[in-house]
Amino acid sequence: MDAIILQILNGLDKGGAYALIALGLTLTFGTLGVVNFAHGALFMLGAFCAVSFNKLISLEQVVLDATQKTAWGTALEIRTPYIEVWFGDIGTVLLDYSVPLSILFAIPVMLIFGVVMERGLIKHFYNRPHADQILVTFGLAIVLQEIIKHYFGANPIPQFAPDIVAGSANIGLWLGLGDSVVYPWWRLVYFAFSAIVIFGVFAFLQFTTFGMVVRAGMRDREMVSLLGINIERRFTIIFGLAAVVAGMAGAMYTPILPPDYHMGMDFLVLSFVVVVVGGMGSLGGAVAAGFLLGVLQSFASMNEIKSIIPGIDQIIIYLVAVVILLTLPRGLMGRKGVMED
Amino acid sequence: MSGSKRKFTRRTALKTGAAAGAALAAPMIFIRSAQAAYCNAPRGGSVTLGFNVPQTGAYADEGADELRAYKLAVKHLNGGGDGGMLNTFKPSVLKGNGILGKKVKFVTGDTQTKSDAARASAKRMIEKDGAVMITGGSSSGVAIAVQGLCQEAGVIFMAGLTHSNDTTGKDKRRNGFRHFFNAYMSGAALGPVLEKEYGKQRRAYHLTADYTWGWTQEESMKNTTEALGWQTSKTVKTPVGAGDFSQYITPVLNSGADVLILNHYGKDMINSLTQAVQFGLRDKQVNGKNFEIVVPLFSRLMAQGAGEAIKGILGSTNWNWSLQDAASRAFVKSFGAEYGTPPSMAAHTCYVQTLLYANACEMAGTFSPAQVVKSLEGFKFDGMGNGPTEYRASDHQCFKDVLVVRGNQNPTSQFDLLEVVEVTPRSQVEYDPAIFGGNLGPVNTKAC
Numbered sequence: 082m083d084a085i086i087l088q089i090l091n092g093l094d095k096g097g098a099y100a101l102i103a104l105g106l107t108l109t110f111g112t113l114g115v116v117n118f119a120h121g122a123l124f125m126l127g128a129f130c131a132v133s134f135n136k137l138i139s140l141e142q143v144v145l146d147a148t149q150k151t152a153w154g155t156a157l158e159i160r161t162p163y164i165e166v167w168f169g170d171i172g173t174v175l176l177d178y179s180v181p182l183s184i185l186f187a188i189p190v191m192l193i194f195g196v197v198m199e200r201g202l203i204k205h206f207y208n209r210p211h212a213d214q215i216l217v218t219f220g221l222a223i224v225l226q227e228i229i230k231h232y233f234g235a236n237p238i239p240q241f242a243p244d245i246v247a248g249s250a251n252i253g254l255w256l257g258l259g260d261s262v263v264y265p266w267w268r269l270v271y272f273a274f275s276a277i278v279i280f281g282v283f284a285f286l287q288f289t290t291f292g293m294v295v296r297a298g299m300r301d302r303e304m305v306s307l308l309g310i311n312i313e314r315r316f317t318i319i320f321g322l323a324a325v326v327a328g329m330a331g332a333m334y335t336p337i338l339p340p341d342y343h344m345g346m347d348f349l350v351l352s353f354v355v356v357v358v359g360g361m362g363s364l365g366g367a368v369a370a371g372f373l374l375g376v377l378q379s380f381a382s383m384n385e386i387k388s389i390i391p392g393i394d395q396i397i398i399y400l401v402a403v404v405i406l407l408t409l410p411r412g413l414m415g416r417k418g419v420m421e422d
Numbered sequence: 423m424s425g426s427k428r429k430f431t432r433r434t435a436l437k438t439g440a441a442a443g444a445a446l447a448a449p450m451i452f453i454r455s456a457q458a459a460y461c462n463a464p465r466g467g468s469v470t471l472g473f474n475v476p477q478t479g480a481y482a483d484e485g486a487d488e489l490r491a492y493k494l495a496v497k498h499l500n501g502g503g504d505g506g507m508l509n510t511f512k513p514s515v516l517k518g519n520g521i522l523g524k525k526v527k528f529v530t531g532d533t534q535t536k537s538d539a540a541r542a543s544a545k546r547m548i549e550k551d552g553a554v555m556i557t558g559g560s561s562s563g564v565a566i567a568v569q570g571l572c573q574e575a576g577v578i579f580m581a582g583l584t585h586s587n588d589t590t591g592k593d594k595r596r597n598g599f600r601h602f603f604n605a606y607m608s609g610a611a612l613g614p615v616l617e618k619e620y621g622k623q624r625r626a627y628h629l630t631a632d633y634t635w636g637w638t639q640e641e642s643m644k645n646t647t648e649a650l651g652w653q654t655s656k657t658v659k660t661p662v663g664a665g666d667f668s669q670y671i672t673p674v675l676n677s678g679a680d681v682l683i684l685n686h687y688g689k690d691m692i693n694s695l696t697q698a699v700q701f702g703l704r705d706k707q708v709n710g711k712n713f714e715i716v717v718p719l720f721s722r723l724m725a726q727g728a729g730e731a732i733k734g735i736l737g738s739t740n741w742n743w744s745l746q747d748a749a750s751r752a753f754v755k756s757f758g759a760e761y762g763t764p765p766s767m768a769a770h771t772c773y774v775q776t777l778l779y780a781n782a783c784e785m786a787g788t789f790s791p792a793q794v795v796k797s798l799e800g801f802k803f804d805g806m807g808n809g810p811t812e813y814r815a816s817d818h819q820c821f822k823d824v825l826v827v828r829g830n831q832n833p834t835s836q837f838d839l840l841e842v843v844e845v846t847p848r849s850q851v852e853y854d855p856a857i858f859g860g861n862l863g864p865v866n867t868k869a870c
């Protein structure tokens with residue numbers, strides 16, 4: 082029982098990341114009809130917003146202490162972050178909360194990046210075949226990766242959760258199962274964060290006039306345009322919103338997985354499987370499939386399962402995708418006519 | 423009379439011409455065959471070495487530091503800088519004027535921590551750039567693959583960071599040499615310390631990187647701990663570069679194990695250790711004992727990446743910059759002055775390997791692999807930071823003292839991350855080469 086609860090929790094926080102990326106992918110596809118292979122790179126860029134923000138607020142004052150020497154004979158450098166020099170304890174707290182605060186930095190950066198990317202590149206490929214869109218966005222993803230590698234290096238850069246959520250929650254005690262079920266606080270925070278963002282995106286599309294117009298545009302773009310609504314401008318904003326969602330997901334994921342330039346590609350392939358399993362163009366499908374595949378992947382990693390089918394944890398997602406596409410060719414919640422000639 | 427006189431006929435003229443031509447050509451033929459007697463025999467005033475390190479991928483941190491060390495070694499060999507370990511290495515015939523009077527040049531390759539990419543870059547350095555020796559590593563899978571290639575190509579391979587028993591065990595080759603210690607030695611050095619610190623009644627759970635190094639590391643640790651009386655609760659293989667290890671760590675919580683042995687290295691070790699600590703394993707009590715985590719192969723670069731999680735964790739290492747012998751101090755001084763940071767153990771082994779190769783060439787008086795192998799086999803030396811060391815002739819493995827270290831609880835600087843718990847003497851980590859099988863085979867000196 083304990084093991085099952087733990088694997089469900091594992092699956093939910095992993096599924097949260099899959100769902101957030103897949104949600105952005107589906108938004109882009111549903112509104113603009115663009116298959117965006119650079120979406121994983123947007124997740125990675127978001128993670129590096131957290132790294133950049135941390136580097137920015139950790140800029141250090143360096144004082145040479147001539148009384149102490151390094152092993153190679155130079156004066157020892159005493160380093161203190163400026164933010165602590167200027168603000169004392171408040172500065173220390175700001176440093177501690179660097180990852181959640183980086184969201185405030187990531188949102189405008191990713192929004193601007195998303196809008197510029199759509200206006201500068203993606204809009205030229207609206208009426209081109211999906212293969213062209215895949216090639217150009219995949220190329221863009223590689224360019225973004227190489228830029229990040231150039232400036233930040235190839236190695237992962239660890240980011241740390243605030244001290245208050247650095248430990249583990251004793252979930253077993255809450256559920257009356259003893260103290261054998263513990264789970265890191267930050268992973269619970271991430272799951273809650275992804276649930277809030279997903280809910281926010283759905284609420285935005287469901288309960289605002291802007292969202293209503295976007296949904297109408299997703300159904301029948303021409304009709305909405307004929308009504309005198311500039312649907313293209315709204316779709317541009319939606320592309321920016323998708324970039325923001327991916328960026329926030331990436332920034333908050335950094336204490337779980339130290340970011341490196343390649344992390345977007347690692348998530349991209351899985352997220353496309355999630356979108357296809359959920360059903361192309363279905364927001365609900367993307368979210369449901371994200372969590373479903375996250376949980377299945379975690380269960381497949383259990384020793385009991387692996388002792389029956391060795392290596393199943395590496396292929397379970399693809400296996401499920403094959404089974405679902407054979408039985409439900411449009412995915413779990415796919416609509417008729419989407420990506421069908 | 424006429425019979426006694428030799429008649430100079432057309433046939434005689436042809437014979438004489440052919441003989442004279444052959445005689446004149448002979449030295450050139452011999453020179454040419456001498457030049458082509460082994461692969462990439464240096465011509466002119468320089469010799470090219472090939473540094474094949476991971477510049478991207480899971481072990482890129484180590485790779486970057488290895489490259490720094492190689493460049494420093496080249497500088498010192500060519501007479502630049504303060505000479506570093508050239509001043510402490512003995513017996514040494516290095517003069518600081520290159521190797522055999524030839525200026526040392528180098529080319530680099532990116533192994534990407536992938537065997538196929540590593541072989542491709544090594545092949546390019548041998549075939550296109552004319553490298554007479556290849557060195558590098560940071561992954562045993564890569565090192566073994568490149569060692570095999572060098573054997574086929576007929577050049578010397580001086581392994582960098584590679585810790586699998588197989589490198590100088592079942593996959594050993596006559597043209598390959600390893601200065602770095604191995605998984606067996608880690609187990610042998612850690613055993614007594616684990617017994618002293620954690621006792622004889624323990625249950626260990628292994629998470630193991632699923633490739634040659636992980637397998638041999640797990641086997642060595644399992645043999646060592648079981649010999650102490652520990653039980654092995656479970657051994658689980660994890661894919662290299664898994665990133666999120668949560669699904670592998672959660673089963674540990676309820677396995678009844680009270681020790682987690684992480685047979686991971688580089689980025690994998692940083693992630694798995696950090697996540698194991700996040701899951702509260704170090705705060706746990708199992709079987710009435712504190713839960714402990716052991717990382718058999720440690721490096722300062724990994725410790726830097728893991729941050730607070732490394733504190734108090736036991737492991738082993740080939741060398742640490744805090745050692746106070748003259749050779750280590752000389753190397754740290756040179757490296758620190760050049761790059762502003764102390765060297766890692768990966769940097770140390772690469773620097774030492776380059777000097778050892780150069781010295782072997784000087785001793786042999788040639789770059790010919792056959793003679794260089796002879797110089798290195800059984801070579802005993804000191805003044806390289808590990809105390810008296812020997813390149814064992816039977817498997818080309820260096821034997822020296824091994825360090826058991828612990829993540830420093832109270833670091834005095836950003837580099838002071840490991841404290842040396844014990845210097846395990848060489849005699850305690852020696853073994854019969856037959857236990858790992860393999861065959862060195864003949865030296866390959868073919869032309870290329």
